[in-house]
Amino acid sequence: MTYRAATSEYEFILKTLIGFEEAAATDRFSEATPDLVAAILGEAGRLCDEVMAPLQRGGDTDGARLENGVVRTSPGFADGWKAISDGGWVGMNANPDHGGMGLPLSVATAVNEMMAGACLSLQLAPLMSQGQIEALEAHASDAIKELYLPKLISGEWTGTMNLTEPQAGSDVGALTSKATDNGDGTYAVTGQKIFISWGDNDFAENVVHLVLARLPDGVLGTKGISLFVVPKYIPDDTGKPGKANDLKVVSLEHKMGLHGSPTCVMQYDGATGWLVGREHGGMAAMFTMMNNARLGVGGQGIGTAEGAFQHALEYALERKQGRTASGAIVDHADVRRMLMEMKADVFAARAIMLANAHAIDMSHATQDGDWATRAAFLTPITKTFGTEVGMRVSETGVQVYGGMGFIEESGAAQYYRDVRVTAIYEGTNGIQSMDLVGRKMMDGGEMAGRLLDEIEELAEQGRGANPKMTDALWNACEALRDATDWMVSQDMSDRFAGSLAYLRAFARVLGGYYHLKAAQADPGGSREKLARFYMARMLPEYAAHLAAATAGSDGLFALSIDELAG
CATH class of the missing domain: 2.40.110.20 (Butyryl-CoA Dehydrogenase, subunit A; domain 2)
Structure with missing residues (x-):
């Protein structure tokens, strides 16, 4: 299977959807010009395509092992790590004072996501180092920084x-x-x-x-x-x-x-x-590491989804079965539905993730608390939605393969097995959703309301060209606003009972927002067509999520332990 990093998608989202030029206009990130970002993404894409992706299957079939107290890594992983470290990819957004590139986190996040799509097992290694680098930069003594940061950033350690x-x-x-x-x-x-x-x-x-x-x-x-x-x-x-x-x-x-x-x-x-x-x-020191790690884990889910989608699409184009225009299963309605859902979800999750990273960049570059609050609100959504998309898309990839998806040699099942843990580590998705409706709504839902205002403003602006899509998004926003008001008026037990459903609804609406922005940038093109599919078939899920979100906690405990066991 051939993997290709989605560099053009990252460039489109950074340039057109999330306002990356705001970060590039700050003193801190003034060197992150469009040409430089494009070159970085291109070089990272080649690393992923040519070095990391070929290690994907071997890492699964010939995994790491412990021999006499010594860990032996999968064949080729040492060379893969050398390519990553020699290219400076470990220290992408680390401080240049210690050898880092000083890039915006949004660019580093895009690179990390494409690495996850190429070979998630190996990508975990630089992600762990990056988190530690950030924690040491923020909290360690000067002596520790001087000793450890250059070694970690270079990849020697x-x-x-x-x-x-x-x-x-x-x-x-x-x-x-x-x-x-x-x-x-x-x-x-x-x-x-x-x-x-x-x-x-x-x-x-x-x-x-x-x-x-x-x-x-x-x-x-x-x-x-x-x-x-x-x-x-x-x-x-x-x-x-x-x-x-x-x-x-x-x-x-x-x-x-x-x-x-x-x-x-x-x-x-x-x-x-x-x-x-x-x-x-x-x-406090560890959370410096963990918060951005949660963004990174969301990216792991999205990257794995991208790899699973490419894998499934390639099979669907080649597998001959039934009577279709091409003779391949890609032209069966249900297979096409699965592929469209996979592609639409990856786009939505990726846009949310990069918007989250951009908010972190702006908070660091401007010291504006509003950006920090936005970033904090988006982080549990990015982590949860990104990893759920990873699980859902990789599972769907197995289904596209049919019976062959259940056979390990096809490689389809590996994506699901690899990505499944991302919903568990760095704070389970349930914990993320409770954080969203708890700590992140201590402002009475103000940040949630501001995001909904921005979405409705976009919908209002686009009514003339896309009334069906904009009306659907507007109605979803209003329903989500009502649910937000309900959330902030409840005690924590009722909030927590519906927290995951609420987060899923918010992610669906945010996904609609970015799909609509993409459609407006590409009228009549493929992005508008994908947006229409999302709005018609995937956005409506918000209604079911909000019904569960506002149901309260009583039903969760209706059965006694004995009844539950019986």
Whole structure:
């Protein structure tokens, strides 16, 4: 199967839909000219097409393994990592003071998404390092920055984050890992962490772990947690990897997918670490990493959906069956329906993701709190909708293949197996939706209302050319506005009961907004045709979602535990 990075789509969305020129007009991103962005996307596309995509199947069939305590990565992954690091792709939006490119996050997000479509297992490695780079830039001491950031940005060293423990999944505050002061500026970190993506590898000089642990005087819960940088090899006086630290990979998880990405159980036995940020401020530092990681995970879902769509389309064009104009199944109505839904959903999710990244860029470039609030509101939508699109599109891809989709050799099932975890990690999608209707609506729904105002303004402007589409979008906005008013007037139990449905409805409407903008930029063209399909067949899902969103919590607990089990 041939993968092609969707570089023209990224350029269209950045230029036409999300107002990227706003970021390029700021002092911080003034060098991000259209020509430079196009060149970067083109080079990244070639990396994905020629280097990463050929590693996709081998990473699944010949996955990472643990041999005598040493992680062995899939064949070709070391060369793939070298191409990524040599190209500077790890430090795309990192600070140039330490060797980064200083690119807007929106451009880096586009590149990360195309990498996910090419080979998700390998793409996880630079994504982990990027998150750590951001956390260290924001919270680490100057000494730690000077030592670790150049190595992480260059790809000589790789980074991880260690949150989860066997007894503390989403409830991070229940962790039991501990740290004690060694009296020399270092700490002894002890505990076990699970589900650590790329916890080790055989191609980097060093692996740097960010580990959450509790100091002796740390209170219970998240407020008593501190963050430590704990390297696999302790740097010597020259900054080179020295003696082995007191940590090890206990085992690799046997997973449904992502076989090429080693997911480790890590054991720390008094390992030497350095405090990042202030004592007991670990969660604030880690959330710097996690918030953008949630944007990145949404992109992983979208990238996987793009790969699954291309894979399914190629098969549908080649598979001969039945009487159609071409003789191929692509001309069967139901197969065409599936392909159209896949394409329309990928476009909608990608536009939301890049708009989210653009808001983060603008918040950093302007220090305008309105942009930061917009970015915060869009983040749980990007993560949840992006990963759900990844699951839905990859599952549909199996269906396009028919019986062959259930046969591993076709490669269709890998996309679904690989992407399924994205709805779970970096905060499950249920947690994301509760965050949306809880913390992100502490403003009484003001940001939600402002987004709806913008959508209705666009619909109003386009009534003359596309009355059917604009009316559909306007009506959806009004219904969503009513549901938002209902949400902010309820207690949290009722909000949470309908939170995922509400988020899905909001994503459907935002998707309609970007499809309409695309249609207006391409009257009579393929984008308008795709928008008409979305508005007629996919946007109406919002009504069912809003009915569930405003149903309250009583029905969820109507059955007793015995009745539920019976």
